[in-house]
Amino acid sequence: MVMAGPPIIEIEIKDHLFYPDEVRIPADTKVKLLVKNLDPTAEEFESYELNREKVIAGNSEAIIFIGPLSAGEYPFFGEFFPKTAQGKVIAE
Amino acid sequence: MIVIPYVLVVMLLIPGLTLADDLAVDKVYHPYVQPMEREVEWRMVAADGDHLQRLGIGQSLNDRIFVEGYLLAAEEGDTFRLEGYELETRIQLSEQGEYAVDWGMIVELEKAHQEDEWELATALLMEKQWGRWVGAANLWLEYEWGDEVKDEFETAMAVQTRYRLSPAFEPAIEFYGGENTRALGPVAMGDVRFGAGKKLHWESGVLVGLSKKTPDTILRLLAEYEF
Numbered sequence: 001m002v003m004a005g006p007p008i009i010e011i012e013i014k015d016h017l018f019y020p021d022e023v024r025i026p027a028d029t030k031v032k033l034l035v036k037n038l039d040p041t042a043e044e045f046e047s048y049e050l051n052r053e054k055v056i057a058g059n060s061e062a063i064i065f066i067g068p069l070s071a072g073e074y075p076f077f078g079e080f081f082p083k084t085a086q087g088k089v090i091a092e
Numbered sequence: 093m094i095v096i097p098y099v100l101v102v103m104l105l106i107p108g109l110t111l112a113d114d115l116a117v118d119k120v121y122h123p124y125v126q127p128m129e130r131e132v133e134w135r136m137v138a139a140d141g142d143h144l145q146r147l148g149i150g151q152s153l154n155d156r157i158f159v160e161g162y163l164l165a166a167e168e169g170d171t172f173r174l175e176g177y178e179l180e181t182r183i184q185l186s187e188q189g190e191y192a193v194d195w196g197m198i199v200e201l202e203k204a205h206q207e208d209e210w211e212l213a214t215a216l217l218m219e220k221q222w223g224r225w226v227g228a229a230n231l232w233l234e235y236e237w238g239d240e241v242k243d244e245f246e247t248a249m250a251v252q253t254r255y256r257l258s259p260a261f262e263p264a265i266e267f268y269g270g271e272n273t274r275a276l277g278p279v280a281m282g283d284v285r286f287g288a289g290k291k292l293h294w295e296s297g298v299l300v301g302l303s304k305k306t307p308d309t310i311l312r313l314l315a316e317y318e319f
Contacts, residue, residue, distance in 0.1 A: 030189070042128055044289065048259050051221055052188060055126045055155075062155070065189035080288040 006030040006065065013037040013056070016081035027071040027091040033064040043085060047076035050089065067091070115139060116270025117299055117310050120228050120252040123196025123217035125184040127155040133162075135295075135314040139307035142168045144175065158182045164202075176209075178202040182217075194219040198230075207240040228252045232270075246271055252279070259283050266297060274302035275310055290319045 007026075011033055012019045025031045037043050037056040045064060046053045056062045066074075069091040078085025117137050133148040143166070150160030162178040178200055185195040196217035203210055213234040220227050232248040248270035255263050260282045268275045279297030286292065295314040301307050 044126075048256070051226070051256065053126065055128050057127060063187055065187055067189075082288075 006032045006067075008032045008034055011035045011087075013039055013043050013078065013085065015039065016043070016078065016084040018076075018078070018085055018087040021087035023087065023089045025067065025069070025089060025091050028068045030065060030067045033066060034061060035064060036061040042080060044079035045076060046079045047074060047089075049074040050076060052076075053079070114270070114272070115144075115307070115310070116232075116248040116250075116273035117268045117275050117312060118250070119295065119312070119314055120250045120266060121182065121196075121198055121215065121217050121230050122228055123182075123184055123186075123194050123219050124188060125152050125156055125158045125182060125196075127152055129158065129318060131160075131316050131318045133160070133314070133316040135312070137310060137312045139310040142166065146178070148178075148180075150180075156184050164205075174205045176202055176204045188219075189221075192220070204238070204240070207238065209236070209238040209240045211236045224256045226254045226256060228254070248273070254281070259285075264297075266299065268299065272305045274306050275299040276302055277310075279312070281314075290317075292317050 007029070009023055009025065009031055011023060013035065016039060035045055035054070035056055037058060037060055040058040042055060042057050044053060044055045050066050052064055052066060054062050054064050066089065069089070071091050074089040074091070076087050076089065115137065119135060129152045131150050133150065134145065136143055136145045145165045146162045148160045148162035150158055152158040160180045162180065164175040164178060165172060166175040180198060180200045182198045183196060185197060188194050198215045198217060200213045202213070211234055213232055215230045215232040218229045228251070230250040234246040234248065236246065237243040248268070251267045253265050257263065262281050264279045264281065266277065266279045277297055277299035279295060281293070281295040284292040293316040297312045299310040299312065301310065
């Protein structure tokens with residue numbers, strides 16, 4: 001039997017911004033974020049609310065598992081460029 | 093998974109081992125590695141008027157492997173001297189949140205400064221989150237050898253339950269168990285940020301000895317600067 005993996009959601013980092021900056025996911029479900037850093041500089045996906053921090057080198061990608069999360073909003077930011085790189089996960 | 097037989101080997105060896113020589117209170121390791129991470133670390137464990145300090149510098153090689161070298165110094169009575177050297181490799185085995193438990197492992201090689209005394213140690217690192225609570229456990233299997241020490245296997249364990257109150261302050265309870273150690277007590281920790289990619293992580297705790305061979309009170313301090 002083939003087990004289905006968690007849903008995959010792509011996030012891009014470009015010009016020190018997250019695209020999309022609002023990530024909607026189903027509540028109470030584990031989700032796999034595929035974060036692609038299109039900038040030449042490194043960025044760190046960070047969220048205390050999600051209990052995740054992950055450094056992503058320039059022009060590379062990383063996988064971040066989140067959830068299952070209760071319904072609500074969970075902000076995240078890029079630690080290396082926190083003024084611009086801001087976003088949130090919305091579990092609904 | 094390869095970790096299952098590893099756990100079984102450690103658990104089976106725990107009851108039958110001879111007395112360990114050292115206090116098994118140090119720190120609780122977490123099974124995560126960040127790429128492009130460098131750190132300078134200082135930690136101290138003090139009990140009965142003596143203390144052991146470690147000063148380390150570490151660097152991740154990629155997103156799975158982190159290596160760190162330490163100098164160990166001890167104060168016993170009025171003497172403060174270099175005690176030994178340690179090389180440590182931490183390996184992240186699974187992504188955080190990928191499985192029900194996050195897995196990692198660590199391998200350490202320690203050499204006494206002057207004596208012919210060696211120790212090779214490995215630990216399985218586990219971590220699990222329940223809402224704002226996080227539990228972490230380290231299961232150690234160690235082998236000592238040399239002219240100045242009895243060749244023997246030892247085991248130890250460290251367990252931490254932490255409440256994620258805020259980035260600056262998280263209370264925790266830790267338990268350390270070894271052949272000569274049973275210690276339990278409150279620990280606090282937190283992060284102070286200094287800018288992009290730079291932060292100071294601190295930990296401080298007071299543990300109470302639960303057995304006759306464990307000192308009544310053990311102080312542990314840690315400061316780790318990531319850059």
